[in-house]
Amino acid sequence: MTLYFSMVFGLLVTEMVIFGALIVPLPFTFRRKVFNFISESEIIAKLQYGLRITFIFILILFIDSVNRVYRVQVELSALYKDTTGAGRAAALGSDRAEIQARKFYSQRNMYLTGFTLFLSLILNRTYVLTLENLRLQEKIRLHEGDPTAGGKEGLKLSGEYRGETIGQLKNDLVKKDKELAALKKQSEGLRREYNELSDKYVQLNPGSAGDKKSN
Structure with missing residues (x-):
């Protein structure tokens, strides 16, 4: 068994x-404390x-295993359909044993990855x-x-205190x-533009500034 299939078996x-x-x-x-700790x-x-x-990688391995099982089955069928003398000798000799071994390993990998994926769905639902x-x-x-119900541990069981809700x-x-920071930048930009326009207005209309001061 290769390393990645050994890891799949461990999983x-x-x-x-x-x-x-x-x-x-x-x-x-x-049980409540355990589930709260997990969340x-x-x-x-x-x-x-x-x-x-x-x-996701296990799913890819499962698809590859199914493909290998299909190809080995096609090779085995072609070997049995060969009616020549060499074909019969191969069907009874080492070629047949080699194909059967490949079929066994492919089926083993297919069942291993398939059961791992299926059990993951069962675990999630459970x-x-x-x-x-x-x-x-x-x-x-x-x-x-x-009296043991409620409290902090009880509140954590509600949907508002679950890990996925907190993450959201x-x-x-x-x-x-980020939106608040963007609004602050916009307000600062508008204030600078307002100050610049005010300065330009004073430069273009110096008398109006004096009238405002006298008033």
Whole structure:
């Protein structure tokens, strides 16, 4: 197994471990803290961004594996259809074994990358459903008057406190700062132009300036 397929296998094992951790029944308060930590951690956010890029490469490997399986199957079919003596000898000899080995490795890589991509979708959906379940449990506990419900940890479960929402708000804040800086530059430019026009007006109409001073 090549290095990148070994890395894909390691990622698949990691996904299986994470999926097992998500479905394991844990106390509500502990699970809530874990999900809040995941949503607030900058390291986790960067890791998720890197994984998205990684899954794009895995998708490319999956497409390449499917293409290889198809080509090997075509070669194997052509070998069996060859009715000449040399073709039959090749079908029963080393050529057939070599093609079968290539077919096995291609199918292995296809299943490996395919299951990795499929499990990533399941993990994402499981995370979203678990988060929604935590929010509903939080609302039920608040309605029942549970003293452990609510508070800072409970507020973080709402959509306004999720990492993606906070990131969007930060981007909006940066845009507003840029717009404010642009408006300041425009106001400074208009003020300079106004001062220049005022100076030119005074130079062209010196009497009006004296009248204003006398008044």
